[in-house]
Amino acid sequence: MESKLHNVKGRVSYISSPKRQENLYAVFSSVEDSYWELLAEQNQRDFIKSGTDGTCIKARELIIMLPPSLIDFDHELLLKYFTSKFLEKYNVGCCAALHHNKAKTNLHIHLIFSEREIREEVERKIASRNMFYNESGKHVRTKKEILDEDGNVRPGCKLIKKGDVYEINYFQPKKAEFKSNAFLENMKHMMTDAINEIVTDENEKLQVFQKGGPYLATKKIGKNNPKEAEIRTDNYLRQEWNRNVDCLQVLRKQK
Known part of the structure; x- marks a missing residue:
């Protein structure tokens, strides 16, 4: 799941604060705190110059759902492992936090990232x-x-x-890739592969379902969702369907 962030400094503080997170296990950041302030300033300035309606997007956030058994790994190493997968491909600043929900039924990572790379040399515009x-x-x-x-x-x-200097730019223009469906699909495959590399229980290994394929994706149950029972039943039926598809795939391979 991906979200657009309009207050990146506040969001980074929220996900990484032990006082505000009941089940916070680890935090990792590839940048200093001041990075997010500079990023927010440049994004807001460019947004005003563009004359675009709406609210400025100052960063983006991915939520990466993890199998329950991964809680047994070293928390710091686990978080760095997944964050490094992202940073190996994308040269942008990021901050990540490993959480459980209040009931400890949902292990996940919040990964906040910039849409801009840092300039090799700061750009100073003179009036x-x-x-x-x-x-x-x-x-x-x-x-x-x-x-x-x-x-x-x-x-x-x-x-x-x-x-006089009227504008200082520390960052490159936004990368259009980050707002594309292709980016999200790539992240699904990347993180699924990363999970499958370290889980030991075959039943916890994941796969990305192709659109138009025989498998059915399950739905996430949000906090305080009034349709929780209905979604759980639907997810159970979808899982049963997917097991039947698995059986058919095995039979076809045996023929």
Whole structure:
């Protein structure tokens, strides 16, 4: 499951805080805390410049569901193992946390990641003339647009003089790959393979069901879901169907 994050600093703090997480086992970060503040600032600035409606996406989050038996592994090593699989392919900052839900029935990893790679050299843009920004941080053409009735710069507005640095970029543009369905499919296969490499119980080994294939995917039961009993019954029937498909596949191979 993937989520778009509009408050990445708050989310990183939330998933990694022992005071706010009842069953937090391990935290791993490939970057310093200040990274997320710089990332949020650049994303917000670029979002304002784009003129796009809606809310700025400052990072993304994956939730990786794990088989119950993996709780017996060293927690720090387990988290680093899965995070390293992601970092081997994607050169972006990330923060991950290993959790259980309150009832300890759902072992999972929260993996927050940037959509941008860090620049090898920081980009500093120099003003070729005086520049003016309104209360929303949007660039306007003339000084009059940021003045009040008395001719003073309004609170929240900004004037940058010619020759001064008006923008600092620490990150590359966002990678379009991260908002594609292909990325999510790739992550499903990558993490499924990573799980299957370390589970010892064959019954816990996973597979990614192909769309249009004979297998049926089960549904996640969210917290306080009023349809929990209905979904559990449906999942049971789906699992029985998948077992029958497995039996048919074995019979076909034997012929």
